Amino acid sequence: MSEVLLRAGGRSVRFRRRTGVVLVLTLVAVVVLGVVGLMLGDYDISAREVLAALSGGGDDPVATYFVTELRLPRVVTAIVVGAALGISGSLFQNVTGNPLGSPDIIGFTTGAATGALVQIIVLGGDSDAVAVGAVVGGIGTAVLVHLLTRPHGLTGQRLVLVGIGVGATLAAVNTLLVVRASLVAAQTAAQWLAGSLSAVLWPRATVVTVAIAVLTLAALLLARPLQLLALGDDTARAVGVPAQRVRTAAVAVGVGLVSVATATTGPIAFVALAAPQVSRRLAGSPTPGVAGPAATGAALVLGADLIGQHLLAPTQLAVGVVTGALGGVYLIGLLALEWRRR
């Protein structure tokens, strides 16, 4: 018995080291990408000037303005939105126990999009109204799914199935809205649906960062009970974890994260699904947790936004287009490598 325990201990230590190394490397990547994001643009700024501007000692007022007022909010938003999507995906994949159980597939992103599309196409609202519409749409979808699952209890499977049904209805509504709209409104909608970080300034970046920080804290508190839930409801209950309440809380936090993220930038494709999978494979641990997917999501969105801005400059690619292409190709490569070895 003690031998098993020791061996298990040895293994878990090894896992932890690798997880830690991967996490640090991912965070370094986020910082490097962030600095590069602050350097590049119509007005190129050296790394030294960027650091000077950030520390408040910049002697070039134009460079300081570009870095702190225009590029920093965009970089910060990319990081927090990416982290939010990664954590949200991890929470949902944990609760549903299915790699396809991400908020994109089970309808919450679709609901946020419905709210935004109603604002764009029917009400003709401005970008703040669209953001509010997306949050209302996402949370409204969650409330609807909650009411529909409540009398029978929230299990991972029922959440997924009801979510898919509600999501399919809303996707049809979205298609209908786009088909019936004028071409101009439909194109605005398509642009929003592709996700974009352009024109994010401090007021919005601050609100989003605070909201996502609070929700991330909640996700951290839920990480341990969720890990125990993976052992099964009965085991979890035996060690004092209220299974039902933990799951509901995890879904609420996940929906909050994905709604705030979608409201800020539009639906950024694929990050919520891919970030936990990528992080899990890099770290070699079965449960992705919170920090790994958050860092991976941030790196993915930040890198995608950099590529979108500069790959075909002056043409700007929407960040969601790049995350889809980049995330898709990256996941393809990762899977092919992993599977070639076995």
Add this chain to the structure above:
Amino acid sequence: MSALRGRRVALLLIGLVVLAAAVVLSLSVGSNHITLGRVWRLLLDPDGSSDATVLRELRLPRTVVAVAVGAALGLAGALMQSLTRNPLADPGILGINAGASLFVVLAVAVAGTSGIWFYLWFAFLGAAVASVGVYLLAGTGRQTATPARLALAGVAVSAALAAITQAVILADQEAFNEFRYWVAGSLEGRGWPVLGAVGPFLAVGVVLALALGPALNVLTLGDQAGRALGVHLARTRALAMLAVTLLCGAATAAVGPIGFVGLAVPMVARGLVGHDQRWVALLSLVLGPVWMLLADTLARVVVGSQETQVGVVAALLGAPVFVAVVRRRKVPAL
């Protein structure tokens, strides 16, 4: 065991009766209502009236296309869920919708032409290319494509293809305008010629899918048990993928991507008849057309300024029913 068999036969018969009713309804209802008795008489003995023309030239081919597409989607979904052992897998997960969409958009953007025929072949080609790509990726390495691999590979490939589609429609206004109508899925203007073009592919797909039932049944016990019982894993999976590509590719080529039917129909069928893949496939083959016909008939009745696309109605009509079913019943996992 025989009680179970009796129940399954009864369910299949009920399904067939409902399908017959849906066909009659589809022939009779429209902007120009034709009574049931008259439908019957006109089919047997067309009298040259305008009703007879409407029936023969418009409603009958449209109804047959709806039946064919519904059957193909239902059956392809049943195969896909069994193949990936994931109840969330729909045929779209193989990359078929994403591949078809990308090729249609590229064709419009590059060649600048459009039209049903044009869409048909490009969509089919795109569906085939995408699903072959997914299969090759999932089959990397010494192992054959496992269920989890197929699902993940399909999601990854779909995401990459969808991103390229999005990039094109954001850059090209005309391609976007064509695409937003095509992607909603429509039976408008689809008649005998379209059916003639995709019919052979559908027929081969249906035969293949039904023939694979027993082998897929064995595979639900797991890969090793399957191999021990004499199932050729790689061949069965490859043939199942081929069948899904034929069925779903042809259906998408004919009417555009129709979501949700391929996901929900087999799930409902499995809830009704249990896990036997042969019965799930048969019942899906009947329930898919019912779903499409009811959606299309409703789409014709609630005409506003323009006809509502059948893909939209299929989801709007079917999803609430689906939610009502899954929140009560425990839908069997795979």
